[in-house]
Amino acid sequence: MNSNSEIKTILQKFVLNQCTPDETSEVIDYYKKNKLTNDFPSVEDIQNLLTEIPKMDPKTADSIFANILANSQEKETVIEITRKKSNFKKYISIAASLVVLLGIGLAYQKGIFNTAKTEPKFDFKSTDIVLQLEDGKVQIISENNSVQVKDAHGNVVGNQNGDKIVYGNSSNLEQVTYNTIKIPYGKKFKLQLSDGTLVHLNSGTTLKYPVKFIAGENRQVFLDGEAFFDVAKDKKHPFIVNADALNVRVLGTHFNVSNYPEDAETDVVLVEGSVGMYRSNEDFDAAKNTILKPGYKGSFNRENTLISTKPVITDIYTSWINGGLTFRNMTFKNIITKLERRYNVTIVNKNEKLAGEKFNASFNDESIEKVMSYFNDIHGIHYIIKNNQILIK
Template sequence: MEKKQFILILGRYLKQQATPDEERLLHTYYHLFMADSDVLLLLNDAEKEKLKLQIKAGIDAVIENTANKPVKPVYKLWPRIAIAAAAVAAIVFGVFFFKAPRDLEGSAATRELMNDIAPGKNTATLTLANGKTIILSDVKTGVIVDANSLKYNDNTLISTEGRDNGPGGDDVVMSTPRGGTYQITLPDGTRAWLNADTKISFPSQFIGKERKILIINGEVYFEVAKNKEKPFIVESDGQEVTVLGTHFNISAYKDEGAIKTTLLEGSVKVSSSGQRVVILKPNQQSTVGANAGITVKQVDPEDAIAWKEGYFIFNSENLDEVMRRVSRWYNVQVVFEDESLKHETFIGTISKYEQVSKVLNMLARTKVAEFKIEGNTIIINKKK
């Protein structure tokens, strides 16, 4: 995207006229342009003042939300208060959230990242009811499974040979590796997006009074095809979510210790083994933990599906949580040489489609930790 287009979209954003796709573009290209002072020259005084008010409102909200919580440093990588807030904040408040890349040239953080790692990509496998496993194309983005054919979402036929669609609707298994993502259209027309290191199981045909799938591990975003006569049920490690037609995200990674269900549209019923049942409304998230039962809170649902849209959002997350997500997407191992760093908290938004060095350099700019890549391992230590 050219700078001129960026400015045009920024203008629509300031007028609250930007589409969701345009806002996502701003997130993706922010760091490319806002480091360039020429961009600020293209904003008039009224636009700068509006951003100033947005920044203040965001800061006030953060203060209010944290007033009764223990004081703990939060390191800001790319604040979401306003997409262009950081650059204007530097002028209005004298606050810098970033250092330009050239400020890190020759530093320990940059020197240690000479061995780079590429981001994840579209890749998955599909195991049919007859046991045949298909490695899905990494130049395609999705697959469509129905009773009579198997094809990519551009209608390219994959294979129908030997498909077993018996009366029981035998299970099909789809999985993405670490560093992989893929989209699938299920036999009922429901669309699902699988995050990295995810595995699901579903029948080759939805026969009977319900449509049930199983999340064995990982994270999935669903856009459920409406069918009032046949509820859609998602099971995941003791949790069950029941819907008729809605948009929601379930994160059920086994190494996270809890299952998080976030509702974007419609309503869902969440139940857990031996626990109460809750009905989620849009912008709510339930958490099912091993011992804590079911809790519900208000959230920004865009945070939960940022992975699907192509970026990471860290919303007061500790570095241990941040690095688990980085580890899955870049298919790397992470070693903390200083365990205390796991508890440092970060806020920021970073594109998923950068080399891992750019993600680590953004983290390193907080001057809290430094990162070293050795083969397929990221080693983290306290900043010297």
């Protein structure tokens, strides 16, 4: 690719995933040879070329391409985190030649443009809250906006205002259809489901839920991550949270479910009411299954599938809703993962001995600098925070 016109033509095909293998190789070779030169087209050039794709809000595009860039870099001792201010033109050019090579950016971008046939891979280090509709289309949710949520037929099924989506119960749906919401690192969000149930979603969480609950069927949702449920009472329709191999069944109550992949156990903390815990491949049996009482935590061991219970101070486990952060008998390795999720940062720990040590700590709505300072005070760890990077020596 030597001329600007040839570059534009192939990049257009590349972004639209229409390149032949030879053309894809040309794009990759071009990037490798030219690195970060200014030979790529400008933002305006890209927008003019891609007339087949709806225009994107510049902030949304900037965020997407910034994260493509962040994910494309080789892992070194310190990994750079997406910065608040970025060079949009440079991200466009880098994204155009890295998407297929890395296999991550294009799928997400096509999801944003509602052209993907398969579910796009979600990067939790994005800055966008993503709502996937029942037909596979994707809608970006900005906490500063107010928008309508529509079904595949254009009917309004919910309304988003700020950091909350409220689903109505007036649609004529006769079978269960699902929406899926994905909360990136560093953010939280709220949902009011069609039955009036309020769900607080923590950062790094995915929830799949019915657009409308159907009469005669259980109210079931699927959780990866952490959420606090304030379930509307309905004795005829049990509310079930599926957390992989665990089901949590209630009729109407307040409880917290934490189901993050790094944890060995899925924890359920009951604030009030009654909760039944049982394996997802089994039917609920009140006489045999674990029934939690208020003020208790039930822990499902993923390895042996056993459930244990103990009394706890529930506020410790629900403080995250108001910005709190709590660690109980947790390894520093897992603490790092939760700090990365909470603050949308990348932490590289070179202190192997520290990784396995366990800590108990609680924080209010503190900055990452204050949290790291705390661990320094009690353990004397050496760390560097630079350009939103954290390196523990």
